[in-house]
Amino acid sequence: MFDYILLFVVALAAIMAIVQENLYKSIVILGFESFSLAAIYHFLLATDVAATQAILGSALIPGLFIVALYKTTKGRDE
Numbered sequence: 001m002f003d004y005i006l007l008f009v010v011a012l013a014a015i016m017a018i019v020q021e022n023l024y025k026s027i028v029i030l031g032f033e034s035f036s037l038a039a040i041y042h043f044l045l046a047t048d049v050a051a052t053q054a055i056l057g058s059a060l061i062p063g064l065f066i067v068a069l070y071k072t073t074k075g076r077d078e
Contacts, residue, residue: 006036006040013036038058
């Protein structure tokens with residue numbers, strides 16, 4: 001039953017990330033979606049995939065997206 005709740009959370013987070021106007025909020029939502037996917041992988045007993053998804057999808061990739069977005073929009077605010 002908890003697997004279906006996590007699948008719903010993943011689908012809802014994907015939709016929220018698409019319709020979000022603020023790109024920083026969209027990146028945070030995508031990180032939350034990746035963490036939910038890591039939890040699904042963990043419940044499916046794929047712990048190595050879950051660990052990789054948690055590290056890369058929840059921390060590293062959103063961090064790189066935030067840095068890239070910051071560097072590309074730094075000159076526009078002035």
